[in-house]
Amino acid sequence: MHRCAICQTNRAQVIRPKNGQKICKGCFLEVFELEVHTTIVENNIFPNRGERVAIGASGGKDSTVLAATLKALNERYDYGVEFVLLSIDEGIHGYRDDSLETVKRNAVQYGMDLCIVGYDSLYGWTMDKVVEKVGRKGNCTYCGVFRRQALDRGAKRLDISHILTGHNADDIAETVLMNFLRGDLPRLGRCAEIMTASPTSPMRRSKPLKYAYEKEIVLYAHYRELDYFSTECVYSPEAFRGNARSLLKELEKIRPSSVLDIVRSGEQLVHDTIATGKLDYEERNGQDEKRGGLVNGGRNAAPDQTNPESLPETVHEIENKAAHPSNDEPRVQTIGVCGKCGYMSSQPICKACVLVDSLNKTRAPVEVALVRD
């Protein structure tokens, strides 16, 4: 019998992917939480006591583990913050409607308020309708742009300016690989950052699970018997992300530490780029979705430039400018307000409205009461 490398008493049940350490269930749970706490403290994620902070809650394993861990840590280490669950209803029948039921239960289990914001009321489109219109290819782009803004707008309604998401080490390594393969240096830097703030948005976004392996998140949820929804989105994930994921899984099989090594490489690359002055503040702190960006995509995907026919022209222009800024163009983005929805935007019309316009162009006119900010 292998004894736990930490307590030296119990039988080891877990092999940690990041370092091969064999540990028991109790020590695993303790060390998992301690590492999230260390990430929070070292990055000063909660600088202000008394602050209300939103947890982007999808009902999936990552955000459920995030909520459960933060509740425990806030009680244990007294961060002095109040967490609110913020869920976006993309309008995906058979997927999000079911996962939102899980979030509703989580709100009760964790004693947190819950706010749900729907694409339908914000944009007049559900993702089911978007897919009906544009097909499956490229639909993640719409979803990613809408979700990013919907989280911001939901938080604003709650008078909250800090959003936490459940992006884990695998998500970030995938995004680093994708951006590296695309040669998208500004996004490569942003996606590896644990906290992002943008001159074009009042919101801070943080990823406290940035160094947690997906495998350990699943194990934590299992050992703690957390109530989460495990079905994948019914619309296939962005193709290029799927390729990056497969590549990452292959690398992980050969060398389990690859996941964190790639995250660290992303961090180091942006560090070196900043040191040599190639990436300015706005590029470092600009929009980011798990791409996410929303930071980080996934399923919160960035517009896929490998799939150019999937997006309206104007969005490509905005995206390409961000990814490959020309030397003679001024780089400072100014914050303004979208002429259509009234939400903050660095462009006269925000990306979400550009997409909505393109969707509406060929739709028979319907009376939709959209919510303006």
Ligand SMILES: Nc1ncnc2c1ncn2[C@@H]1O[C@H](COP(=O)(O)OP(=O)(O)OP(=O)(O)O)[C@@H](O)[C@H]1O
């Ligand atoms: N509909 C949503 N409402 C609120 N937050 C969301 C939603 N979808 C995604 N997020 C946030 O973005 C993070 C990454 O989303 P992604 O779509 O990649 O899902 P995931 O990696 O499967 O995470 P999860 O297991 O939490 O669903 C989630 O952990 C969550 O914090």
